[in-house]
Amino acid sequence: MSDKIKLLFAFLLVVAGIAGYYYLHDSAAVLRLLSVLAGVLLAVGVASTSESGRQFIAFGRDSIAEAKRVVWPTRKETLQTTGVVILFAITMALFLWLVDASLMTMVNKLMGRAE
Template structure:
């Protein structure tokens, strides 16, 4: 029950930040944006204290750790892979064009329309 109240408070903080953005219509733009950011940051702080918030932030930190372990391709490998994909796309386009053109010729001959 306490978690649900905390989630409601977090939602209300975000809503208050957005309401502040519109309430400060005649103020400087930076104050309007800061009101939204403050609402979101306070809501994140409250959300962090809930069970689902702790689970989410644990998942996020595990995701960052996993992304650091990924072996990213080098620039050369990326360029070579991109070239293979583009070449394959061009070859497939030409193949499909040839199949389409030949089928069109066959259908035209069958229907008695010769060009």
């Protein structure tokens, strides 16, 4: 139950930050932005003390660790793959244009229309 209260309080902090943004409508834009930012940061602080917040932080850390293990392609591999994709797209476009033109010609002949 305390986790739900913490999450509700975190939500209310975000709402308070947004309300502060509109309350300070005559103030400088920086103050309005700081109001929202403060609300969000305080909400993150409160939410991180809940069990679901700790799980989310652990998930974020695991995601970063997994992203570090990714083997990215070299520049050469990237250019080769991009070239194959572009070549395939051009070939497919020409093929579809040829099929479309052929079907249009056959339909026009069947309908007795002159080209």
